Amino acid sequence: MKLAERMSRLGTETAFEVLARAGQLEAEGRDIIHLEIGQPDFQTPEYIIEAAHKALKDGYTGYGPSAGLPEARERYAQYLNDTRGTDYDASEIVITPGAKPILFFGILALVNEGDEVIVPNPGFPIYESVTEFVGATAVPAPLREDREFRLDPEELASLVTDRTRLIILNSPHNPTGSMLTMEDLEAVAEIAMEHQIMILSDEPYSKMVYDGEFHSIAEIDGMKDLTILLEGFSKTYAMTGWRLGYAGMRADLAAQIAKLQTNCTSCTASFIQIAGIAAYDGPQDESEAMMAAFEERRDIMVEGLNKLPGVSCLSPAGAFYVFPNVTGTGIDSKVLAGRCLEEAGVAVLSGTAFGRYGDGYLRLSSANSIENINEALDRLSALLGG
Ligand code: PLP
Numbered sequence: 001m002k003l004a005e006r007m008s009r010l011g012t013e014t015a016f017e018v019l020a021r022a023g024q025l026e027a028e029g030r031d032i033i034h035l036e037i038g039q040p041d042f043q044t045p046e047y048i049i050e051a052a053h054k055a056l057k058d059g060y061t062g063y064g065p066s067a068g069l070p071e072a073r074e075r076y077a078q079y080l081n082d083t084r085g086t087d088y089d090a091s092e093i094v095i096t097p098g099a100k101p102i103l104f105f106g107i108l109a110l111v112n113e114g115d116e117v118i119v120p121n122p123g124f125p126i127y128e129s130v131t132e133f134v135g136a137t138a139v140p141a142p143l144r145e146d147r148e149f150r151l152d153p154e155e156l157a158s159l160v161t162d163r164t165r166l167i168i169l170n171s172p173h174n175p176t177g178s179m180l181t182m183e184d185l186e187a188v189a190e191i192a193m194e195h196q197i198m199i200l201s202d203e204p205y206s207k208m209v210y211d212g213e214f215h216s217i218a219e220i221d222g223m224k225d226l227t228i229l230l231e232g233f234s235k236t237y238a239m240t241g242w243r244l245g246y247a248g249m250r251a252d253l254a255a256q257i258a259k260l261q262t263n264c265t266s267c268t269a270s271f272i273q274i275a276g277i278a279a280y281d282g283p284q285d286e287s288e289a290m291m292a293a294f295e296e297r298r299d300i301m302v303e304g305l306n307k308l309p310g311v312s313c314l315s316p317a318g319a320f321y322v323f324p325n326v327t328g329t330g331i332d333s334k335v336l337a338g339r340c341l342e343e344a345g346v347a348v349l350s351g352t353a354f355g356r357y358g359d360g361y362l363r364l365s366s367a368n369s370i371e372n373i374n375e376a377l378d379r380l381s382a383l384l385g386g
Contacts, residue, residue, distance in 0.1 A: 006133055006135070009129075009132040009133050009135075010129055010132075010133045011125055011126075011128060011129030011132070012125070012129065013125055013126065013353075014125070014349055014350075014353035015036050015037050015038065015349055015353070018036045018337075018341065018347055018348075018349060019034070019036060019037055019347070021341065021347075022034060022036065022341060022347040025341070025342075025345070030345055031345055032341070032345050032346070032347055033345060033346050033347065033368065033372050033373075033375060033376040033379070034347050034368060035346060035347060035348050035364040035365050035366075035367075035368060035373075035376055036347040036348055036349050036363075036365065037365060037367070038174060038235075038320065038321065038365050038367065039234075039240045039365075039367055040234075040235060040238040040240070040290060040320075040367055041367045041368055041369070042238040042290050042293075043238060044237060044238050044239050044242070045237060045238075045279075045282070045286040045287065047278060047282045047283065048237060048239070048275050048278055048279045048282065049275075050278075051274060051275045051277075051278030051279075051282075052242075052271055052272065052274070052275035052278075055270070055271035055274035055275060056271045058274075060270040060271040060273075060274050061270065061271065062270065063266055063267055063270075064267045064268075064270045064273070065258075065267065066258040066259070066261045066262040066266060066267050067093070067094045067095065067254060067255075067257075067258035067261070068093060068094060068095030068246065068267070068268060068273060069095075069270060069273050069274070070090060071274075071277065072095055072273040072274065072276060072277055073090035073091075073093040073094075073095060073246075074089075074090040074093075075276075075277045075280055075281070076093050076095065076231070076246050076276065076280075077089055077090050077092065077093045077248065078280075079231070079280050080093075080218075080229060080231065080248050083206065084215075084216040084218055084219045084229070085219045086216075086218050086219055086224055086229075086248065087224075088224075088248040091251040091254060092248050092249060092250060092251050092254055093246055093247070093248055093254065094246060094247055094249070094254050094257045094258050094261065095244070095245075095246040095268045095273055095276075096245050096246060096247070096261060096265075096268055097243035097244070097245070097265055097268050097269070098232060098234065098243040098244065098245045099202070099204050099230045099231065099232035099234070099245030099246070099247070100126065100245065101245070101261070101264070101265070102228065102230050102245060102246070102247040102257070103126055103127065103130060103200070103202070103230070104126075104130050105257045105260040105261065105264075106166075106200050106228050106247070106257065107130045107131055107134055107136075107166065107200075108130075108134060108260060109253065109256050109257055109260060110165055110166055110198055111131065111134055111136045111165045111166055112134075112135075112136070112165070113134065113135030113136060114135065114136065114137075114163065115136040115137075115163050115164075115165040115166075116136060116137050116138075116139050116161060116163045116164045116165065117131040117136055117137070117138055117139065117164075117165060117166045117167075117168065118139045118140075118141050118156065118159050118160070118164060118166070118167045118168065119131065119138045119139070119140060119141065119168045119355075120140075120141055120143055120151060120168065120169070120170055120173065121140030121141060121142055121143065121354070121355035121356065121357045121358070122143060122149075122175055122176065122323075122351055122354030122355045122357050122358030122361070123143070123168070123170060123173075123174075123175075123354055123355055124170060124174050124175075124202065124354070125353065125354060125355070127168045127170075128140075128355065136165070137163075139159050139164070140355060140356070140357065141155065141156050141159060141167075142155065142357045143173070143176060143178065143357060144357070145314065145325060148178055148314060148317075149173065149176035149177075149178035149314070149323065150178050150179075150180055150181070150184055151169070151180065151184060151188065153184060153187030153188055153190075153191065154187075156187075156188060156191060157191050160191060160195055160197065164195065164197055165197065165198065166197065166198050166199070166200055167188065167191075167192060167197055167198075167199050167200070168199075168200045168201075168202065169185075169188065169199060169200070169201045169202065169217060170201075170202040170203075171201075171203065171205075171214075171318075172205040172206070172208055172209060172214070172316075172317060172318025172319040173205075173318075173319060174205070174319055174321060174354075175321050175323055175349070175351065175353075175354045175358065175363040176316060176321070176323040177298075177316020177317060177318055177319045177320075177321050177322060177323060178316065178317060178318075179209065179211075179212055179214065179317040179318045180215070180217075181212070181215070182213075182215045185215055185216075185217045185220060186220060188217060189217055189220045189222070189223050192217075192223065192226050193222055193223070193226065196226070197226070198226055198227070198228065199217055199223070199226055199227045199228070200227075200228045200230065201216060201217050201218060201227050201228065201229050201230065202230045203216055203229060203230055203231055204230065204231060204232040204234060204235050204236075204245070205235055205318055205319040205320075206231065206236075207235070207236045207287065207291055208235060208236075208291055208294055208318050208319050208320055209291075209317065209318045210294075210295045210298065210316075210317060210318060211315070211317040211318075212317050214318070216229060218248065224248075224250075225250045227248075227249070228247050228248075228249045228253070229247055229248040229249070230245065230246075230247045231245065231246060231247070231248075232244065232245030232246070233245065233276055233279055235320070236279075236287055236291075237279045237287055238290060239279070242272050242275070243268070243269075243272070244268065244272050244273070244275075244276050294320045294366050294367075296370070297320075297366035297368075297370060297373055298315065298316060298320070298322060298366050299315070300370060300373055300374065300377075301313075301322045301364060301366055301373055301377070302314075302315045302316075302322055304373070304374070304377035305322065305324045305364075305377070305380075307377075307381070307386065308377075308380055308381055308384050308386045309328070309329070309384050309385060309386050310326065310327075310328030310329030310330065310331075310384060311324050311325070311326050311328065311329065311384070312324065312325045312328065313325065320365055320366045320367055321363050321364065321365050321366070322363075322364050322366065323351065323358075323361050323362070323363055323364075324361060324362055324364070325360060325361055326360060326361060326362055327360040329384060333350045333351050333352060333358075333359055333360050333361055333362060334350040334352050336350070336362065337349060337350035337362055338350075339383065340362070340380060340383065343383055344376075344379040344380055344382065344383040345379060346376045346379050346380060348362045348363065348364050349362065349363040349364075350362060350363075351363060364376075
């Protein structure tokens, strides 16, 4: 079989590979604590499940418009406006099976071969993968610990060339948990407006905020039409497997992204879009309780990690990951991630799974119980001789 040449440029998410290896070890009888995957360990709130049942019984079982059901587009637009102070209307929303397809469609729609896309590094690996897949170059914008892993706008400005088509932002950030301040966003907006560069602002962790205030670049005057603002239900409502996400963007671009969806998935499952409306309309206390649980676990993880020899860990402002610096252990981060799994039975990711600026770090997810997190910390302590 001869694969298309572009397939050699497509990357993947290491988290899924580590999950598979952990599964193999479990099949051999090993006890593994999973801190590798970014998936809430909670069940979707019951009222959302009931809304999906009802929608199925009400006949939401057929194809719908590619951009999404009108009532869902309207409700999701309202949610963005309520949480970001924007003024999206339904025509500016495209609903997709998860937020992830918007990354794919957005890059396909905007980026030509030979163009450049500036991506956070460390960062969600799909940004670079899809950029390279379309024949463009992913230009890493380093996120460094001395800026609490927040993008440095001055450095960003120095990376812009006449081939830059897109800048990807992700705040709160996977894998470091950093969150951009309003000042950071204003500096990025200035660069985007000066060069008329589109921003893809990936904001699925907007509700997982523990310190400081969440802001979106789309709320800055003049930025809404230069931004694709990505939101989803996976993290906020523990709905990863439902596959429901969406984005706000100018209406003419929304029509193009919808056309990509017509060519790919046709539409997002209708009853699931209705369940998404219910998620927003219903009581938020369960979602808020999940977010509070992630904050408590963050604190336990950060404290525990800082007690390990050779490890230091900032307290992340948002998302549900911690990103400890492990250079003091003298062990290469990739080797250490492997040893955590094979020797200690704790599945974690090497920071290098998120790009070369992740070297020297591990990523641990707090999507596990406090009991398991404490057990994992004990095991890591034994591994590192703490
Ligand atoms: N963007 C980031 C930064 C993520 O971490 C994830 C999921 O892990 C996604 C997008 C995709 O989320 P969804 O499940 O909505 O496709």
